[in-house]
Amino acid sequence: MSTTTADPSSGVLELTDVTLRRGRTTILDQVSWRIAEGERWVVLGRNGAGKTTLLQIAAGRMHPTTGTADVLGERLGRVDVFELRQRVGVASAAVADRISASEKVLDVVLTAAYGMTAHWREAYEALDHERARALLAAFDVERFADRTYGTLSEGERKRVQIARALMADPELLLLDEPAAGLDLGGREELVAALAELAGHPASPVLVLVTHHVEEIPPGFTHLLLLRDGRVHAAGPVQDVLTGRHLSEAFGVDLVVDRHGDRWSARAAG
Numbered sequence: 001m002s003t004t005t006a007d008p009s010s011g012v013l014e015l016t017d018v019t020l021r022r023g024r025t026t027i028l029d030q031v032s033w034r035i036a037e038g039e040r041w042v043v044l045g046r047n048g049a050g051k052t053t054l055l056q057i058a059a060g061r062m063h064p065t066t067g068t069a070d071v072l073g074e075r076l077g078r079v080d081v082f083e084l085r086q087r088v089g090v091a092s093a094a095v096a097d098r099i100s101a102s103e104k105v106l107d108v109v110l111t112a113a114y115g116m117t118a119h120w121r122e123a124y125e126a127l128d129h130e131r132a133r134a135l136l137a138a139f140d141v142e143r144f145a146d147r148t149y150g151t152l153s154e155g156e157r158k159r160v161q162i163a164r165a166l167m168a169d170p171e172l173l174l175l176d177e178p179a180a181g182l183d184l185g186g187r188e189e190l191v192a193a194l195a196e197l198a199g200h201p202a203s204p205v206l207v208l209v210t211h212h213v214e215e216i217p218p219g220f221t222h223l224l225l226l227r228d229g230r231v232h233a234a235g236p237v238q239d240v241l242t243g244r245h246l247s248e249a250f251g252v253d254l255v256v257d258r259h260g261d262r263w264s265a266r267a268a269g
């Protein structure tokens, strides 16, 4: 049982003046960010801007040094984080590193449900199998269900990781650079799968960290631009994703182009 009552008026994520320090380093500096139900956010910023650290707070895995963080209506520091973490899905390199290469792909996805339904194991076993296979199919990797995870290509693994993160039916799904290391075809397949996820009304709230505007899937609604641990700009994608904002955040003169529902960026001149 949760020790606090969720405030229905609060957003899915509400950070207020969040500062995070480690030793003498200020990693996040007075970050305020609100995510409402139904929104799909992209987080951009150069290396070391604080993107992964921000996701760690959103996942209830780090606490602000000062400021407040409400995740799914629960205030970090006042809530049983173990319970809260069950409600937030994470797909990241750090989570992927914990997956055993010898584990069967179906089991990689299935085991994500165990935390939720351990008491009802037998009753839910058949349903869990069905759901795990449906998620693998949604990401076009069902044909690998009986292979071991270690035999998959990087692109196939990324899609299995997202299926795994969705298995526990999270209310918030955090994706940290899901397209990193993919070739062009793999990237485009992943972008298409994420666009479909973004467009589905039953999907959780999504937050996607990426380095490339080309990887922003159609259907993502908002963009947070981080610069040196601070919010440089935040709001609807079309308002924030401009050459001026991007140039300021990355410290390089950049031009942004829109191609229908996709984006690209390159050096100006």
Ligand SMILES: Nc1ncnc2c1ncn2[C@@H]1O[C@H](COP(=O)(O)OP(=O)(O)OP(=O)(O)O)[C@@H](O)[C@H]1O
Residues within 6 Å of the ligand: 022, 023, 025, 027, 045, 046, 047, 048, 049, 050, 051, 052, 053, 054
């Ligand atoms: N425990 C720590 N102690 C000191 N500095 C840290 C610690 N953890 C992270 N940092 C620093 O905080 C900054 C932000 O790190 P973070 O991983 O959040 O950035 P990022 O935007 O995700 O970067 P990248 O794009 O390279 O993945 C980096 O400069 C990093 O070196």
